[in-house]
Amino acid sequence: MKRKEFIEHVGWTGAGIAWTLSAAGTLTAAADALGSGLTFIQISDSHIGFRRPENPDVIGTLRKTVDAINRRAVQPAFVVHTGDITHLSKAEQFDTAKTVLSELRAPVLYLPGEHDVIGSPAEYFTFFSRADAKDGWFSFDQGGAHFVALVNVFNFERMGLMGQQQLDWLAKDLGAQKQSTPIVVFAHVPLYALYPQWGWTTEDGSKALALLRRFDRVTVLSGHIHQIIEHTEGNIRFATANSTAYPQPKPGTAAKPGPLLVPPDRLLGVIGYRTVQLDDRGGSALSDITLG
Amino acid sequence: MKQMFTLAVAALLAGVASLGASPEAHVVHVKDFAFHPASLTVSVGDRVTFQNDDDEAHTVTATDKSFDSAGLDSGQTWAHTFDKPGTYTYLCALHPYMKGKIIVLKAKQP
Numbered sequence: 001m002k003r004k005e006f007i008e009h010v011g012w013t014g015a016g017i018a019w020t021l022s023a024a025g026t027l028t029a030a031a032d033a034l035g036s037g038l039t040f041i042q043i044s045d046s047h048i049g050f051r052r053p054e055n056p057d058v059i060g061t062l063r064k065t066v067d068a069i070n071r072r073a074v075q076p077a078f079v080v081h082t083g084d085i086t087h088l089s090k091a092e093q094f095d096t097a098k099t100v101l102s103e104l105r106a107p108v109l110y111l112p113g114e115h116d117v118i119g120s121p122a123e124y125f126t127f128f129s130r131a132d133a134k135d136g137w138f139s140f141d142q143g144g145a146h147f148v149a150l151v152n153v154f155n156f157e158r159m160g161l162m163g164q165q166q167l168d169w170l171a172k173d174l175g176a177q178k179q180s181t182p183i184v185v186f187a188h189v190p191l192y193a194l195y196p197q198w199g200w201t202t203e204d205g206s207k208a209l210a211l212l213r214r215f216d217r218v219t220v221l222s223g224h225i226h227q228i229i230e231h232t233e234g235n236i237r238f239a240t241a242n243s244t245a246y247p248q249p250k251p252g253t254a255a256k257p258g259p260l261l262v263p264p265d266r267l268l269g270v271i272g273y274r275t276v277q278l279d280d281r282g283g284s285a286l287s288d289i290t291l292g
Numbered sequence: 293m294k295q296m297f298t299l300a301v302a303a304l305l306a307g308v309a310s311l312g313a314s315p316e317a318h319v320v321h322v323k324d325f326a327f328h329p330a331s332l333t334v335s336v337g338d339r340v341t342f343q344n345d346d347d348e349a350h351t352v353t354a355t356d357k358s359f360d361s362a363g364l365d366s367g368q369t370w371a372h373t374f375d376k377p378g379t380y381t382y383l384c385a386l387h388p389y390m391k392g393k394i395i396v397l398k399a400k401q402p
């Protein structure tokens with residue numbers, strides 16, 4: 001089987017961030033063997049129900065993603081889906097997605113994207129409710145790190161809005177954490193102004209970031225834009241992930257966002273999943289792995 | 293046969309007589325992340341069809357929630373009849389910077 005893996009490896013050092021870029025699978029073995037900290041996997045933007053030439057088989061590519069993750073020698077502590085599980089929030093789309101994702105060997109966590117809450121979040125909650133997340137957002141501790149899943153897609157008039165209720169909850173949640181505790185945040189839409197012209201921003205994201213600034217190491221992982229873009233602000237590191245379905249244009253390189261058509265034999269090279277490895281000091285190493 | 297012809301003419305005349313007050317059909321195209329036209333004036337009882345000509349899914353959602361298309365995939369249409377006069381602002385709930393307006397006037401004079 002032809003398998004090309006594009007690995008982007010980023011690690012924290014004492015003073016800042018060291019960036020290493022490699023290509024074509026040379027780091028595959030190294031990524032599996034890195035350290036002994038917690039490893040988890042991020043997948044995003046599966047858009048089950050999408051039927052266009054940019055990806056005529058989004059169920060198939062989600063299955064490929066699941067298979068690739070299941071084949072990994074070292075299984076992740078969990079897999080988090082950072083939203084846009086479905087294309088149009090329909091029950092049958094959630095049902096299909098849940099059926100495919102239930103094949104994962106690792107536990108799966110979900111947060112919604114705007115495509116999962118069209119009209120109302122009712123269907124999303126029918127399929128992916130959590131006892132500890134009655135409002136959608138939640139947090140937990142694992143492997144010495146504190147994880148927070150935020151929702152910034154519930155306001156239909158101002159997408160990328162968290163709202164005061166959630167911010168109050170976040171202030172309380174983070175208030176109980178030590179400065180040295182590694183913090184990992186999941187949010188569908190990027191929390192900073194990545195490209196506001198296309199709606200790729202969270203309007204009240206700066207309020208969440210203000211609460212995160214006091215921590216030594218924060219990693220914020222998002223989806224929404226169907227491509228990998230990394231960014232840092234002080235001790236806060238941001239990274240958006242590839243979709244499991246189709247890419248979107250780089251900011252400003254097209255007249256508008258939306259599905260980007262690539263030659264069919266190149267699609268698998270621009271979609272996939274991400275492994276995240278937390279080291280003993282709370283730094284994070286990201287590897288973005290494509291399906292072909 | 294003659295009777296049938298008379299009926300047909302009567303029906304035709306009735307149709308012409310009521311034309312001035314009959315509801316009109318309008319189309320708003322959704323294309324390139326915008327509503328075209330962004331502002332449309334109609335009369336009470338008129339029906340507006342929203343046609344998604346874009347390669348992305350969109351919605352047509354009134355800011356007062358008085359109407360909502362739910363998710364409109366590429367190529368899909370959704371229609372709404374405006375029964376009450378007023379100005380209705382709407383947006384796409386997936387891309388809220390896409391905004392439109394329907395101005396509904398009282399019924400036209402015959």
